[in-house]
Amino acid sequence: xxxxxxxxxxxxxxxxxxxxxxxxxxxxxxxxxxxxxxxxxxxxxxxxxxxxxxxxxxxxxxxxxxxxxxxxxxxxxxxxxxxxxxxxxxxxxxxxxxxxxxxxxxxxxxxxxxxxxxxxxxxxxxxxxxxxxxxxxxxxxxxxxxxxxxxxxxxxxxxxxxxxxxxxxxxxxxxxxxxxxxxx
Numbered sequence: 685x686x687x688x689x690x691x692x693x694x695x696x697x698x699x700x701x702x703x704x705x706x707x708x709x710x711x712x713x714x715x716x717x718x719x720x721x722x723x724x725x726x727x728x729x730x731x732x733x734x735x736x737x738x739x740x741x742x743x744x745x746x747x748x749x750x751x752x753x754x755x756x757x758x759x760x761x762x763x764x765x766x767x768x769x770x771x772x773x774x775x776x777x778x779x780x781x782x783x784x785x786x787x788x789x790x791x792x793x794x795x796x797x798x799x800x801x802x803x804x805x806x807x808x809x810x811x812x813x814x815x816x817x818x819x820x821x822x823x824x825x826x827x828x829x830x831x832x833x834x835x836x837x838x839x840x841x842x843x844x845x846x847x848x849x850x851x852x853x854x855x856x857x858x859x860x861x862x863x864x865x866x867x868x
Contacts, residue, residue, distance in 0.1 A: 685777040687713070688868055689770070689796050691789045692781055692860075694804035695834030699850045700783050701734075703804065706857050707781065711864055715773055717782045720746065723761035736766075754784065754791035759829055765792075779868065786840045800867045802860065803844040807851035 694700040708716055720736045722743050731737055738746075743762045746752050755764030765782055773780045782792060789801050841847050846863055850856045 687774040687776065687778045687780060689774070689792065689799040690714075690779060690781045690864060690867070691792050691799055691801045692783050692804065693786055693789050693801070693837070693844070694850070695806065695837045696830040697834070698804045698806050699853070699856070700804055702853070703850065703856055703860060704781055704783055706853075707860050707864070710857075711779075711861060713777070714779045714781060714864065717765055717770055717773075717780050719763050719765055719783070720752075721761055721763045723759075723763075753795065754788040756785055756787050758785060758833070759826060763788075779864070786837050786843075789844070800846070800863065801844040802846045802848060802863060803841040804848050804850045804856070805838065805841060807849060 692700050692704055704716060708714055718732060718734070718736060720738050720743060722738060722740050725731070725735070725737050729735065740762065743755075743764065746764065746766070747755055751767055752764040753767045753770055755762060757763075763785075765784070765788065770780055770782075782788070784792065792799050793801060848856050848859045848863075
C-alpha cells in the first residue's frame with residue numbers, strides 16, 4: 685500500500701501547527717514531514733521535530749541537488765520540504781502531512797496530483813491579528829509583514845480541495861480527521 689500526501693496551509697497564526705500536532709496524536713499511519721529552514725529557532729522549538737534549522741549554504745546545496753520537494757522564501761528566510769523522507773514514508777504506506785504556504789501547496793500538487801490540500805481559515809482577520817500578536821514571537825514590523833502576506837494567502841483558499849474554518853479547535857480537528865479518513 686502506498687501512502688497519501690495531505691497538505692495543510694493557513695496564514696501565519698492560523699493554527700496549522702497546533703491542529704497538525706493534535707491530528708498526529710490521534711491518527712494512526714499519519715506522519716509529519718519536517719521542513720528545513722534558514723530562520724533561527726523560536727523559543728521552545730526542537731531541532732528535528734519542529735524544523736531542521738540549516739545554514740543558507742546547506743539549504744542552497746539541497747535545492748541545487750533537487751533534494752527538496754518544494755521551497756520558498758518567506759519573511760527573509762528559506763523554507764523547504766526534503767524529498768527523501770516523503771518518498772520513504774509513502775513507500776512504507778504511511779500518510780504524510782505537510783505544513784506549507786500556498787506556493788508550496790501548489791508545487792506539491794504539481795508533482796503529486798492526488799495530494800489532498802486543506803486550507804485553514806481564521807474566523808475573522810481580527811482573530812488572526814490577535815493570535816499573531818499574542819504569540820509575541822515577532823517584532824512589530826515582522827507582524828505587519830505577516831499580516832500582509834496572510835491577506836494575500838486567504839484570497840487563494842478556494843484553490844484548495846477543502847477549506848476548514850478554525851473557529852473552534854475541537855470542531856476543526858474533527859473536520860480534519862474526517863477529511864483524512866475520507867481521502868485515504
